[in-house]
Amino acid sequence: MSATANNPSNPTGQLSGTRLLELYQTMVLSRYLDERVWLLNRQGKAAIAASAQGHEATQVACVEATDPSKDHYLIYYRQFAAMMALGTTPEEMLRGFLAKEADPMSAARQFPLHGAHPRVDLFNFSNVIATQLPQAAGVALADKLKGSDAVTVVFFGDGASSQGDTHEAMNFAGVHKLPVIFFCENNRYAISVPIEKQMGVESVASRAIGYGFPGVQVDGTDVAAVHEVTKAAVERARAGEGPTLIEASVERLLPHTTDDDHTRYRSAEDIAQMAERDPVKILSDLLKRRDLLTDDADEEIHAAAKKRVNVATDTVDAEPYPSVDTMFDHVVDSVGGKF
Amino acid sequence: MGEQTVIEAVRATLQSEMRRDDSVIVLGEDVGSRGGVFLATDGLIDEFGENRVIDTPLAESSICGVALGAAVNGLRSIAEIQFADFVWPAINQLVGEASKVRYGTNGVKTAPMTVRIPYGGGVRGGLYHSQSIEVLFSHTPGLSVVAPATPYDAKGLLATAIRTDDPVIVLEHKRTYRLVKGDVPDEDYTIPIGKAEIKRPGTDMTIVTYGLMLHYALQAAEMAAASGIDVEVLDLRTLRPLDADAIAESASRTGKALIVQEDTPAVSISSEVAAIIGERCFFDLDGPITRLGPPELPPMPFSPIQEAAFMPSPEKILAAITKLSEI
Numbered sequence: 001m002s003a004t005a006n007n008p009s010n011p012t013g014q015l016s017g018t019r020l021l022e023l024y025q026t027m028v029l030s031r032y033l034d035e036r037v038w039l040l041n042r043q044g045k046a047a048i049a050a051s052a053q054g055h056e057a058t059q060v061a062c063v064e065a066t067d068p069s070k071d072h073y074l075i076y077y078r079q080f081a082a083m084m085a086l087g088t089t090p091e092e093m094l095r096g097f098l099a100k101e102a103d104p105m106s107a108a109r110q111f112p113l114h115g116a117h118p119r120v121d122l123f124n125f126s127n128v129i130a131t132q133l134p135q136a137a138g139v140a141l142a143d144k145l146k147g148s149d150a151v152t153v154v155f156f157g158d159g160a161s162s163q164g165d166t167h168e169a170m171n172f173a174g175v176h177k178l179p180v181i182f183f184c185e186n187n188r189y190a191i192s193v194p195i196e197k198q199m200g201v202e203s204v205a206s207r208a209i210g211y212g213f214p215g216v217q218v219d220g221t222d223v224a225a226v227h228e229v230t231k232a233a234v235e236r237a238r239a240g241e242g243p244t245l246i247e248a249s250v251e252r253l254l255p256h257t258t259d260d261d262h263t264r265y266r267s268a269e270d271i272a273q274m275a276e277r278d279p280v281k282i283l284s285d286l287l288k289r290r291d292l293l294t295d296d297a298d299e300e301i302h303a304a305a306k307k308r309v310n311v312a313t314d315t316v317d318a319e320p321y322p323s324v325d326t327m328f329d330h331v332v333d334s335v336g337g338k339f
Numbered sequence: 340m341g342e343q344t345v346i347e348a349v350r351a352t353l354q355s356e357m358r359r360d361d362s363v364i365v366l367g368e369d370v371g372s373r374g375g376v377f378l379a380t381d382g383l384i385d386e387f388g389e390n391r392v393i394d395t396p397l398a399e400s401s402i403c404g405v406a407l408g409a410a411v412n413g414l415r416s417i418a419e420i421q422f423a424d425f426v427w428p429a430i431n432q433l434v435g436e437a438s439k440v441r442y443g444t445n446g447v448k449t450a451p452m453t454v455r456i457p458y459g460g461g462v463r464g465g466l467y468h469s470q471s472i473e474v475l476f477s478h479t480p481g482l483s484v485v486a487p488a489t490p491y492d493a494k495g496l497l498a499t500a501i502r503t504d505d506p507v508i509v510l511e512h513k514r515t516y517r518l519v520k521g522d523v524p525d526e527d528y529t530i531p532i533g534k535a536e537i538k539r540p541g542t543d544m545t546i547v548t549y550g551l552m553l554h555y556a557l558q559a560a561e562m563a564a565a566s567g568i569d570v571e572v573l574d575l576r577t578l579r580p581l582d583a584d585a586i587a588e589s590a591s592r593t594g595k596a597l598i599v600q601e602d603t604p605a606v607s608i609s610s611e612v613a614a615i616i617g618e619r620c621f622f623d624l625d626g627p628i629t630r631l632g633p634p635e636l637p638p639m640p641f642s643p644i645q646e647a648a649f650m651p652s653p654e655k656i657l658a659a660i661t662k663l664s665e666i
Contacts, residue, residue, distance in 0.1 A: 072412065107445040116444035123411070125436050125443055134401040134432065138408020138416070145364070145390050146413065164428070168401035175396065330446035332438075332481050332505035 013224030014231065015064070017292045023064060023085075023223060024283050024293070025301055027056040030081040031280050032305040033090050036313060037097050037112075041258040045317070046097040048111060052080035054253035055185055057279030058220035059155075060085045062183055062248075065230035066153060072139050073122040074132040074154040077113050078185070082155065086120045090312035101322040107329075108322050130156060130163030133182065137169045140178035140243075151237040152180045159190030161204045170245070174211035177242035181233045184245065185220060187252035192265040205247040213243045220248030221279040251277045343523045346516040348490035349379050349455075352497045353417065355527070357387050360415060363501060366393040367402055367419030367455075376421055377457060377516055403429035403454060407437050407506075410452040415501055423458035423472040423510070430475065437506040438481030452507075453500040459512040459551055459601055461650050465641035471550075471602035476508045477579040477611075483532050484579040486510040488553040490521040492576055495530030502529065510578070512550040519554060535582035537589065541571030544595040544663060547586055547612050549575040552599045552651060559656035568664050578608055583615045590616045591623040595663055597631060599656055604632035626666040631659045 012020050034053050040046040052059065059082035063073075068086055075082060083093065088104075095103040096112035105124075106115030116123035124132065136154035143150045160166055161184060173180050184204045188195040201207065208215025214236075218229045226248055233244035251274040255262040262271070287293035343351065357363045365380055365387075371394035374381030384392040395402050399420060406416035420426045426433075433454065440450040460469030476484045485500060485507060487493040493511065500507035538553060539560050546556045553574045560570035573589050575581065590596040596616050598609040609630045616628050631651055633639065639649040 105445075106443055109445065110443050114443065116447035118447060123444060123448060125440055125448075128431060128435050131404065131431060131436050134404025135408035135411070135436070137401065138405035138410070139412040140408075141393075141405060142409040142412035142414045145409075165400055165404060165431075168396070168398040169404065171396055171398065172401045172405055330441050330444075332441050332483065 012290065013228045015224055015227055017290065020223065021287060021292055023060050024287060025305070026060050026085055027081060027280050027283065028301050029090065029305045029308060030056050030084045032309045033084070033093055033312070034080055036309050037094070038254070038258060040097065040313070046258070047099065048258055049097060050077045050257045051252075051254040052078050054187065054251035054274070054277070054279065055220070056081040057223045057283060058185055058226050058248040058250050061223040061226035062153065062230045065227050065234050066151060068120050070148070070150045071121070072136075072150060072152040073120065074136045074139070074152065075113065075122060075124045076129075076132065076155055076157065076160070077111065077124070077127065078157065079113060079124075079155055083113065083117075083122065086117070086122055088117065090309055091316055094312055094316040095319065098316055099321060100316055100319045101326075102319060107326065130160040130165040132156065133160070133166050133169035134172065136180050137173045137178055140173065140180040141176060143179060144176065149238045150179070151234050153183055154180060155183045155185065157190070158184065158186040158188060158195055158198060158204060159193075161207075162190070162198055170208070170211040170243070173243045174213055177240065179237035179240070180243045181230065181237060182243060182245045183230075184247045185250050186247050187250050189252055189256070191256045191260065192262075203247055205245055208245040211243070213245065215245040215247065217247045217249065220250035221277050221282050223283055250279075253278060340522050340524050342520050343490045344517050345490050345493050345511065345519050346377055346379060348493040348523050349497060349511060350381060351523070352494045353380060353383060354386065356498060356501045357383065357391065362413060363415045363417065364391045364393065364409065365417045365419065366395050366406060368395055368397055368421050370394060370419050375419060377513065379419065379455070399425055399429040400432055403432035403437070406452045406454070407432055407440070407450055410450045411440065411448050415451045415453075417453045417455060417501060420454060420456045422468050423456045424467045424470045426456055426472060433482070433506070433508070434475065434479050438479050441505055442481060449504045450506050451504045453497070453509055454506070455509045455511060457511050457513040457516070459514055460639045460646065461514045461551065463641065463643065463646065464639075466637055466639070469639045471638060473510055473578050473602060474607050477608060479579075481506070482579060483507045483577070484510065485532060485577050486512070486549045487576060488512065488515060488550050488574060489519060490523045492530060494523050495528055496532070496576065498527070499529040499532055503532065507532065510550070514551045515554070530576070533577045533580045533582055535573055535575045535577070535585040537571060538574045539570065539572040541569040541593065543569045543593060544597060544660060545571045545573055545589040545593045546597045546599055546656070546660075547573045547575065547589075548599040549578065549608070550601060552601050555651060555653045556599050556656055558653035559660060562653065562657045563660045566661070568660060570660060575608070581611060581615065583619070586612055586615050587619040591620045594623055594625040596620070596624070597629045597659055597663055599631045599651060599659075601651060602632065603635050603638065604630050605635055607632070626663055629659060629663050631656060
């Protein structure tokens with residue numbers, strides 16, 4: 001089963017205008033912070049960053065359809081806006097990028113966005129692509145055995161869809177009808193390898209039929225549409241009806257990471273075209289058409305975001321790195337740093 | 340107290356731990372109504388049902404990845420890998436992921452998971468049912484690796500593994516499953532990870548070993564006793580972390596060390612044990628640190644004559660004892 005969710009006659013979907021405006025503010029703040037991190041990389045302060053620019057609408061809308069008080073989020077390295085939507089502060093985000101002692105995810109042992117969140121059940125154990133998918137099936141299995149109605153959302157990119165772990169995880173989840181949402185953010189590039197060299201089918205979502213659950217394609221720049229399909233998948237999972245595979249089409253507006261240069265493999269035309277699918281711009285235009293946002297109010301939102309990011313940057317830049325002795329904290333019980 | 344084989348001790352321990360703690364689950368290929376290919380899980384599905392005894396698809400990475408995910412969400416999972424030779428697809432989830440959960444999340448998450456892996460040869464297993472795979476796991480900070488060789492140790496170490504809040508690899512030598520019998524107390528007990536045990540005290544020489552080779556070493560020690568050589572046999576029991584204190588104490592006391600293993604020697608457990616003895620016992624030794632293992636070939640030929648030639652044996656160990664004692 002494959003469906004495309006899009007309803008032009010009802011552009012805000014199940015979301016109120018007020019809520020949509022709040023999500024827009026989160027997206028703008030995420031965008032400014034994301035831009036700041038790239039700047040900090042060019043200043044030599046942030047060793048590495050992967051941008052979510054272009055993915056913001058999808059991530060914010062997906063999170064909006066879930067319940068952070070009980071649901072689980074297995075993210076990958078590009079989930080910048082998802083982490084913001086789940087309440088991570090700009091200071092907390094920057095502590096990860098600047099590898100500061102107070103980094104809440106891993107105390108700066110890992111790359112940014114890796115480790116585990118202190119307040120929400122959001123985690124990302126490694127840089128290795130697609131390993132989170134079988135783990136998500138295990139998390140969902142535990143909920144099913146415990147009788148919990150929590151839902152597990154596991155994010156991955158089109159690159160991860162080629163991994164064997166993706167197949168194994170979906171197969172296992174399909175067998176056990178697990179409460180898990182496989183959420184693919186398809187930006188059409190695995191670093192430099194375009195989608196037509198990654199798969200011989202039209203969509204990632206079409207593969208769901210091989211696992212016995214629905215696969216849905218959605219425009220990942222459309223907040224209302226992503227919210228709607230995710231909400232349906234969440235309800236399906238809570239009702240014990242099993243997994244859903246969602247494929248959101250998005251643009252990766254920047255290169256893969258701060259170490260990449262996409263002009264080596266993307267045409268100037270391609271790069272220019274994708275700018276038209278900037279989700280922040282699309283939502284801004286929509287809100288203005290619906291009289292939910294004025295030009296002046298939009299400027300205020302941008303100014304406030306910029307100011308917030310400046311404050312966070314100054315704060316975190318002055319914070320200490322972890323001391324050497326904390327390197328020996330939290331080794332496994334039975335080993336204790338000995339060999 | 341009753342006599343059990345190793346496999347009977349494993350099965351009884353899985354059962355008692357599942358009775359003791361409702362959060363314990365077992366998953367793997369054929370662990371359900373088949374009861375596992377070695378019958379380690381025989382009968383568990385009847386008592387605990389298919390929610391807690393899960394027959395998985397034939398896919399080792401997801402067996403271990405699912406076990407890891409379940410473990411970080413409140414369960415104690417026990418994954419069974421059918422044969423050690425099949426564990427490679429799961430290395431990413433074990434060496435890459437599970438080992439780093441506590442460290443990589445700064446202690447926010449832990450992974451109370453156990454992976455049981457039948458390993459080792461001498462069973463006419465050929466290249467793909469005979470492998471010793473302990474070195475890769477033993478090289479990995481964040482994993483604990485135990486290799487019990489007796490029914491008593493199998494019960495105590497498996498119980499410890501299941502109750503530990505971090506990943507533990509339990510290596511069960513499949514030749515010992517039905518070959519080795521021993522008394523196993525009915526009452527609950529555990530054996531700490533990281534503690535070796537002197538299985539035979541002696542004064543002239545120390546053999547450091549583990550797994551099936553423990554039993555061959557004990558036989559060789561008895562044969563050597565007839566020639567007046569009193570051999571101590573130290574069973575490592577845990578391969579990570581190694582019990583360096585026990586190794587050094589015994590080697591220093593006897594003055595001679597012979598390390599016996601079934602795995603190929605290059606860059607192996609015996610390499611590490613030799614390094615420990617070299618670093619800590621140099622001035623107490625009166626002979627070279629000696630290693631006995633199979634030839635550096637892919638383990639191990641299917642042909643019975645070649646298999647026997649590949650495997651260390653009590654006779655080969657006796658020859659090494661005799662040679663070292665004459666130095």
